[in-house]
Amino acid sequence: MEGVDHLAHERNKSEFDVDAMKIVWAGSPHAFVVSDRISKLVASDPGFRKDNRSTLSRKELFKNTLRKAAYAWKTIIDLHLSEEEAAKLRFYVDEPAFTDVHWGMFIPAIKGQGTEEQQQKWLPLAYKMQIIGCYAQTELGHGSNVQGLETTATFDPQTDEFIIHSPTLTSSKWWPGGLGKVATHAIAYALLIVGGREQGVHGFIVQLRSLEDHSPLPGMTVGDIGMKFGNGAYNAMDNGVLRFDHVRIPRNQMLMRVSQVTCEGKYKQSDVPRQLVYGAMLYVRQTIVADASCALSRAVCIATRYSAVRRQFGSQNGGPETQVIDYKTQQSRLFPLLASAYAFRFVGEWLKWLYADVTQRLQANDFSTLPEAHACTAGLKSLTTTATADGIEECRKLCGGHGYLCSSGLPELFAVYVPACTYEGENTVLLLQVARFLMKTVSQLGSSKKPVGTIAYMTRVEHLMQCRCGVQRGFAELSADLVEAAVAHCQLLVVSKFIEKLQQEIPGKGVKQQLEVLCNIYALFLLHKHQGDFLSTGCITPKHAALANDELRSLYSQVRPNAIALVDAFNYTDHYLGSILGCYDGNVYPKLYEAAWKDPLNESVVPDGYHQYIRPLLKQEIRTARL
Ligand SMILES: CCCCCCCCCCCCCCCCCCCCCC(=O)SCCNC(=O)CCNC(=O)[C@H](O)C(C)(C)COP(=O)(O)OP(=O)(O)OC[C@H]1O[C@@H](n2cnc3c(N)ncnc32)[C@H](O)[C@@H]1OP(=O)(O)O
Numbered sequence: 001m002e003g004v005d006h007l008a009h010e011r012n013k014s015e016f017d018v019d020a021m022k023i024v025w026a027g028s029p030h031a032f033v034v035s036d037r038i039s040k041l042v043a044s045d046p047g048f049r050k051d052n053r054s055t056l057s058r059k060e061l062f063k064n065t066l067r068k069a070a071y072a073w074k075t076i077i078d079l080h081l082s083e084e085e086a087a088k089l090r091f092y093v094d095e096p097a098f099t100d101v102h103w104g105m106f107i108p109a110i111k112g113q114g115t116e117e118q119q120q121k122w123l124p125l126a127y128k129m130q131i132i133g134c135y136a137q138t139e140l141g142h143g144s145n146v147q148g149l150e151t152t153a154t155f156d157p158q159t160d161e162f163i164i165h166s167p168t169l170t171s172s173k174w175w176p177g178g179l180g181k182v183a184t185h186a187i188a189y190a191l192l193i194v195g196g197r198e199q200g201v202h203g204f205i206v207q208l209r210s211l212e213d214h215s216p217l218p219g220m221t222v223g224d225i226g227m228k229f230g231n232g233a234y235n236a237m238d239n240g241v242l243r244f245d246h247v248r249i250p251r252n253q254m255l256m257r258v259s260q261v262t263c264e265g266k267y268k269q270s271d272v273p274r275q276l277v278y279g280a281m282l283y284v285r286q287t288i289v290a291d292a293s294c295a296l297s298r299a300v301c302i303a304t305r306y307s308a309v310r311r312q313f314g315s316q317n318g319g320p321e322t323q324v325i326d327y328k329t330q331q332s333r334l335f336p337l338l339a340s341a342y343a344f345r346f347v348g349e350w351l352k353w354l355y356a357d358v359t360q361r362l363q364a365n366d367f368s369t370l371p372e373a374h375a376c377t378a379g380l381k382s383l384t385t386t387a388t389a390d391g392i393e394e395c396r397k398l399c400g401g402h403g404y405l406c407s408s409g410l411p412e413l414f415a416v417y418v419p420a421c422t423y424e425g426e427n428t429v430l431l432l433q434v435a436r437f438l439m440k441t442v443s444q445l446g447s448s449k450k451p452v453g454t455i456a457y458m459t460r461v462e463h464l465m466q467c468r469c470g471v472q473r474g475f476a477e478l479s480a481d482l483v484e485a486a487v488a489h490c491q492l493l494v495v496s497k498f499i500e501k502l503q504q505e506i507p508g509k510g511v512k513q514q515l516e517v518l519c520n521i522y523a524l525f526l527l528h529k530h531q532g533d534f535l536s537t538g539c540i541t542p543k544h545a546a547l548a549n550d551e552l553r554s555l556y557s558q559v560r561p562n563a564i565a566l567v568d569a570f571n572y573t574d575h576y577l578g579s580i581l582g583c584y585d586g587n588v589y590p591k592l593y594e595a596a597w598k599d600p601l602n603e604s605v606v607p608d609g610y611h612q613y614i615r616p617l618l619k620q621e622i623r624t625a626r627l
């Protein structure tokens with residue numbers, strides 16, 4: 001039944017103002033208007049079609065991505081889109097591409113680590129996309145251990161140049177997005193050698209390809225690293241390999257905000273901490289946290305709508321079967337994910353604020369909050385991406401068999417999303433950074449340096465005061481436990497930022513009440529999941545644990561009538577969702593049936609290969625049967 005809203009009865013049940021919730025989700029009325037307009041613009045433009053992605057070959061997919069990126073850029077220019085609108089366009093186009101790394105890493109690295117002069121030279125070119133950049137840090141042999149990178153940049157005072165070289169196979173750059181086939185320039189990270197002395201890893205702007213014919217410049221061997229997990233999906237991105245053979249670049253192409261090399265060959269460090277070399281990672285980790293709520297909410301929207309459409313068992317007197325969303329087991333798997341999507345949204349908002357704050361301070365040479373910003377971005381990146389990747393997979397299972405179809409949108413979403421657990425800092429490695437920060441704080445408890453900000457609570461935890469003398473010992477030995485402590489710290493951050501959000505004025509009928517329910521679900525679900533830890537540390541009693549569980553069940557019942565409206569509040573178009581199971585009108589079965597016939601395998605009734613392989617087999621069986 002085209003045009004009928006099969007989920008209307010669900011929408012009628014909701015007890016809050018969905019339009020007001022849409023604004024809370026978007027962040028502000030202005031953000032909502034921009035997001036709504038751009039998402040509809042992308043959805044209505046056939047140039048941004050994506051429903052055929054899973055059937056394209058790698059080469060076709062890649063070329064299609066190039067076309068879309070060029071078309072998106074043309075749209076941005078033709079419509080005079082602002083930076084905010086352009087970023088939304090990229091988001092709703094919903095395809096990993098070299099442009100992500102150009103805008104998301106190359107430009108921020110120049111902004112954060114380049115001198116004024118360098119910024120003036122390179123940024124205008126990059127903003128106009130007259131050069132296309134990538135971020136070439138990881139090597140075949142080293143990704144997590146940035147200090148272990150082997151590429152060298154040796155200063156030659158005779159010519160006032162650096163010689164960039166890959167001395168070993170394992171020093172080949174490996175993974176950078178955009179490097180394989182598109183980027184004309186890279187920020188390449190290399191071990192700086194001046195006057196025979198190693199000075200640590202630094203970033204260098206290196207031109208890779210000719211701006212005339214795109215051929216690699218002399219001394220560069222460059223290509224794509226090959227197919228990645230999942231058909232379609234992240235294969236739209238040309239992650240690349242690059243070897244340097246004594247490539248010479250001018251001295252002024254070393255990013256010199258943090259440290260400088262003079263023409264006489266002197267290495268000078270400014271007052272800026274060396275950690276700013278890692279600045280681009282700080283920025284991207286913060287955007288990854290914001291993106292986590294988008295990916296999770298998208299999966300949750302699909303699973304929630306489909307759970308209201310799907311019916312199994314429980315028919316009474318020939319009436320309809322039970323909607324699977326009414327099963328308590330379905331609710332106990334789905335609703336914590338719904339609550340997590342909202343929780344990550346708000347912690348992402350807060351992290352954006354924290355990042356803006358630390359950036360402002362860094363510009364004024366105040367580096368005091370950098371360690372905390374690093375711990376927060378690293379920890380929340382790890383926590384939210386792990387939970388989101390797991391959550392998308394859970395949503396796929398919540399959709400039963402149909403969740404396994406590409407047309408559910410969930411397999412591709414998972415395949416595109418799951419590398420977020422690895423890139424931009426492998427999640428366990430990042431948690432170890434948080435643990436290190438926490439242990440450092442504990443070791444300073446009782447001194448004049450009082451913990452502030454996100455670690456202020458530590459002064460209130462008496463137990464920590466007792467164990468502080470031992471914290472400098474056995475870090476490696478206890479690292480598995482310390483990673484758990486880091487996760488707990490990050491969970492506390494998420495819960496406390498959700499609670500802080502609720503302390504603000506939130507307009508709209510019933511909106512705040514819904515958010516309170518979700519916040520309680522998020523916190524109590526964690527308590528329930530980790531009740532062993534809570535009980536064994538004496539933080540709660542068995543009675544508390546049982547009460548929490550009872551309360552959770554009651555909260556799930558409160559969410560139930562509002563579930564569809566709570567996912568409608570994400571305001572996703574069917575184009576962005578890319579899922580038949582999650583379509584707004586819930587008209588799932590006819591759409592699934594129709595889509596099946598569009599599969600290339602169904603172009604002919606008798607498949608290619610019948611005469612070659614099936615028929616001889618069948619005939620052979622007949623002969624065998626006669627024997
Ligand atoms: C107008 C048009 C608009 C158009 C539209 C606009 C569109 C906009 C598009 C936007 C799209 C956006 C999305 C982008 C998508 C990207 C896709 C994904 C790409 C993925 C990219 C990557 O995948 S790219 C490689 C990432 N590769 C890592 O991620 C390595 C991890 N590995 C480490 O990061 C270090 O190796 C590790 C472990 C810390 C040890 O570092 P280490 O060896 O130095 O050792 P230590 O641990 O001793 O650290 C020494 C001291 O540094 C402190 N510290 C460490 N890090 C710090 C930090 N970041 N900030 C501050 N402080 C830091 C630490 O806390 C210590 O401090 P202290 O000494 O005081 O304790």
Ligand SMILES: Cc1cc2nc3c(=O)[nH]c(=O)nc-3n(C[C@H](O)[C@H](O)[C@H](O)COP(=O)(O)OP(=O)(O)OC[C@H]3O[C@@H](n4cnc5c(N)ncnc54)[C@H](O)[C@@H]3O)c2cc1C
Pocket residue numbers: 101135136137138141142143144145174175176177234239419422423424425426427428429432
């Ligand atoms: C899709 C994708 C896109 C990428 N894009 C880029 C890009 O644009 N630019 C770029 O430079 N890089 C890029 N990367 C590379 C990425 O940043 C690295 O893969 C990532 O930093 C992880 O490093 P690794 O591969 O060396 O993992 P490894 O460090 O080798 O991890 C392997 C295992 O070892 C464990 N481990 C490592 N160190 C420790 C430790 N100290 N203690 C305990 N356990 C440890 C990890 O937890 C993990 O389980 C990309 C990667 C992917 C998958």
